[in-house]
Amino acid sequence: MVQYIVTPWRDHNELITARTQLYPGGGPPSDDTPDNLPWAAVYASSATRPTDQQRSEDDGLSSAVSRVEADQRLAVGRVQMWAHRGNCPHLVESTGLLVAVVLDDVDQSRRRRQQQRERLAASAQASSLSLSDFAVRAAYATAFSRFVTGLLDSQQDKQKKQSMYSLAKTIGLPATFVELRHQATHEQLPSLLKLRSAAKKALSWIWDFYWKGLPPADPSRGEMLQDGDRVGFPLLAGVTAGGDSRDEGSAELQLGTVLPVMSCEQVLLAYLQGKLDEATARHQLAQYDAAFIVKTTDDIGNSTKDIRTMTRALRLVGDMIEGTCPLITNRPPTSAGDASSSLGGEAARGGQQQQQQRSRGWVRRSKESWKPKPIGTV
Known part of the structure; x- marks a missing residue:
């Protein structure tokens, strides 16, 4: 019998993309990296810096750090979204939590340096910094x-209880992870330097235990990159939309920008x-x-709450029926057939039928098609 595994991510490539973003350098920093140095600075220091003469090397490094962060x-x-969906592996969620704390620590350190530059009152500054350090x-x-607790509890046997040290x-x-967990839970909070070092070691251990062994991304399905994240869909590797040299109405594809793989509703809504743009949408459709x-398109116009989107959808449906819409004209026979000749008849026949066969649970009824009946009347 086939057993299905439900995952919170769309496909494996989305998981690999999250790994690439969480570990931008292809893995955790080396052990000799100072604990107080942000990961983003470590990754960005080895990246190519901008060559613009108006930008100094420090500005280039700062820009690279900002992009990595x-x-x-x-x-x-994305990990937080997966956790809300459910079935998110504990190590994935723990990676997101630890990275989030590291990023907040970096922001707090920057604010602290900014306060020192502004030379605030010594007493007010000391109180705010001590409170921030504690948080x-x-x-x-x-x-x-x-x-630590979630990982070891998942390894616990209900029939035979074992200590955390044995499970670890x-x-x-x-074993130092278990000791630090016990100290943070039952004793005084460890120092900030000790916690920073533990977080870096924990992320390195999670990388070796979980992330490092994942299969590579499938190039036929593509990965979610920055351009795709703008729309929110994965990208198809090797399929590109033309660059600046193409005509605005041309549907020919050239090497350049990777196209997102989207469903029909997603393409039309975008x-x-x-x-x-029109050429990209026509290629996707x-x-x-x-x-x-x-x-x-008609379903989008009837279900959306945005007046502008609704108006454009209704106008687009009219153009499609009249055969003047560029999205479905001049299409190959294999994908559309004789589209312009069949659209008018089908749309005219299926007006009310499409409303009833729509996959959504709620349908809009006009006052003419719905008549109230007393309760109990068939």
Whole structure:
């Protein structure tokens, strides 16, 4: 019997993309990296810096750090979304929590340096910094304790209880992790330097135990990159939309920008909202039947709450029926057939039928088609 595994991510490539964003350098930093140095600075220091003469090397490094941290925050948000969906592996969630705490610690350190530059009052500055340090320590301790406790509890046998040290030895978890977890839970909070070092070691251990062994991304399905994240869909590797040299109405594809793989409804909605250009939308819709495109567009117009999107959808349906819509004209016979000749009849026949066969649970009824009846009357 086939057993299905439900995952919170769309496909394996989305998981690999999250790994790439959480570990931008293809893995954790080396052990000799200072604990107080942000990961983003470590990764960005080896990256290519901008060559613009108006930008110094420090500005280039700062820009690279900002890009790395922005990608990490996107990955943390994605992991949080997976956790809300359910069935998210504990190590994936723990990675997101630890990276989120590290990013917050970096932001707090920057604010602290900014306060020192502004030379605030010594008493006010000391009180605010001590409170911030305590909050950061508590965040580190919570994320680290949750990582260790959840991991070891998942290895616990209900028939025979074992100590955390025994379970940690079984899976290769360092005993110092269990000791630090016990100290953070039952004793005084460890120092900030100790917690920073523990978080870095925990992320390195999670990489070796979980992330490192994942299969590579499938190039036929593509990965979710920055351009795709703008719309929110995965990208198809090797399929590109033309660059600046192409004509605006041309549907020919050239090497350049990778196209997102989107469903018919997603393509039409992005096109109506102005997120997709006409040539890209026409290429994405080439695999769908023209009548299905008309029905999907009509469904979007009837279900959306945005007046502008609704107006554009209704106008687009009219153009499709009249055969003047560029999205479905001049299409190959294999994908659309004689679309322009069949759209008018099908749309005219299926007006009310499409409303009833729509996959959504709620349908809009006009006052003419619905008549109230007393309760109990058939």
